[in-house]
Amino acid sequence: MNTQKLDSHLITNILNGDRSAQFQLFELTKGMLYSTCYRIVNDEDEANDVLQDAYVEIFQKIHMLRQPEALLGWMKTITVRKAILHSKKKIYFDPIESAEMEASEDFDSWFDAEILDQAIESLPTGARAVFLLLSVEGYSHREASSMLGISESTSKSQLNYAKTLLKKRITKLLQA
Template identity: 30%
Template sequence: MKVINLHQEEKELIKLAVDKNRHAQQKIYSKYSPKMLGVCRQYIKDIHEAEDVMITAFMKVYTNLLHFKHEGSFEGWIRRVMVNECISFIRVQKKINFLEDENFIEEKSNNIESKLSVDDIQFLIDNLPNGYKMIFNLYCIEGYKHQEIATMLGINEGTSKSQLSHARKMLQENVTKLKNYENGTE
């Protein structure tokens, strides 16, 4: 029985894609596009716009493949391209506002135990104001630190922390409202 080295197979696929091999590019797209659409969807509410951004980001992936150093995961590298493209799209659309909150006091987050579906959670995140949503996704989903977020978005670190705090508070309030609605107590 022959064991196939998957990492080597991926390296070969990347090399072919760098050489503009359409079949290799299609294999990369087919493998990663479902997850990457989910990443784009986290930032962009409209599925059609999210798909457009994903396709644009994949074009950037193909254009910049020769810069991929094979350090870390290829999927992680693609994901970073997707996130950056989402941020660029939202900036161009001017759909994001960050409010400076000089009186910000960081609150401890409450874990709200719930049996919310993935769709419910996505609905709640989608209904956050764009600034809150962006910071929430970058911090909670992508795992960036506030200093990194501040640099990426050109804002103060305190603004990032404030936006996250407000996003969490709004999510908690909306989860409570949703639970009350489901229980018929609202």
């Protein structure tokens, strides 16, 4: 996304209810926010539904934005929360056996984004949600656990579980 096009003049127009400025914001951000939705819900149609719901809330509440320079982060937070809420009934946290957890080793192998995407999509829903929120979206364990309705220790164990599974699945995909 070209954030240079998201200047203070555009933000001012958006906050003043200018529909063309809102459409311009939509055009500038839809790819980024769709990607966020898709990574969490893991389904194209559902990601589109979540994205639509997110934009409805964004434009309904944009007048409440206190710091215009935080617009993108605010939009992303709304989108992530909508995606999690949409997926909440589908997110299941696998019980983790201690044997499934390996000591963290350096993973020193080359692989492309397609292999990583395949491996992430194959994670159990709970591990995938935690991994995406922490490792991709940059949320803290406290924030992720609050959004997902789990404890911080569950967030931490699910992240380690996700990393362990990713190593195994990437290695398997590379050998295929």
